[in-house]
């Protein structure tokens with residue numbers, strides 16, 4: 001069975017499709033994978049969830065999206081989830097849901113999130129396990145996780161609980177990430193995300209030129225736009241610093257296990273989405289889906 005077929009067990013039969021960029025990335029990194037690193041952690045949080053580990057052939061895909069704040073993890077993960085029929089589980093959304101509730105955790109979380117710091121592993125894992133258990137009880141199968149894991153400890157605990165098939169690491173230059181975070185807006189009524197930043201970066205120091213058109217809201221959302229309280233420049237810079245310090249090692253964790261697919265976004269959604277589908281070997285899949293719904 002090809003690596004691709006192993007990672008995409010439910011999407012299409014093992015067609016023997018020829019090697020894509022996606023497959024080349026995986027095979028080059030899997031050579032470095034080390035068995036001795038996949039030890040199961042003995043942390044108590046590891047035992048606190050009631051999740052069933054299922055054989056890949058009996059479940060849908062289980063993917064992770066990694067990437068700095070502002071890179072577009074949520075946008076691309078939720079589009080893929082719609083396409084593939086799996087739930088999009090974003091730990092940032094779980095935290096924001098908790099923040100907007102009158103729960104006991106809310107005040108404690110508010111301070112941490114507004115400073116751009118990471119919520120403790122205990123809290124984030126309890127929110128995540130609750131969400132995964134709820135999905136399991138409802139018969140959901142598979143997911144794309146967005147914003148988790150963000151520390152090596154989280155990655156180890158997840159690895160001990162659940163089989164992750166593939167980790168997609170989205171990348172953009174840091175100056176663009178900051179502009180994108182500052183341009184983010186959310187409709188307080190429908191909950192959809194938009195971006196008012198218009199990005200035009202000249203090609204310099206070996207980096208390609210890049211432009212991204214704003215993702216503007218429809219007329220009826222315009223007056224209801226809000227900005228996340230943690231999307232100020234100071235807090236965004238702190239979140240990027242924390243990403244580089246705590247989350248970048250998670251990229252290596254998955255690279256060593258041969259699960260990491262690096263994807264440099266070539267521009268905005270119109271350029272990046274088709275390219276992402278192509279590297280995931282899903283471009284035909286979208287054609288079939290849209291053909292089916294046409």
Ligand SMILES: Nc1ncnc2c1ncn2[C@@H]1O[C@H](COP(=O)(O)OP(=O)(O)O)[C@@H](O)[C@H]1O
Pocket residue numbers: 068069070091092093095112113116117118119120121124146147148149150154230239
């Ligand atoms: N896996 C996690 N571990 C710890 N804290 C998290 C995690 N996921 C989300 N958070 C908290 O929620 C905030 C918002 O998360 P998210 O929406 O994913 O932000 P970003 O735009 O920085 O990717 C984070 O800054 C952090 O405080």
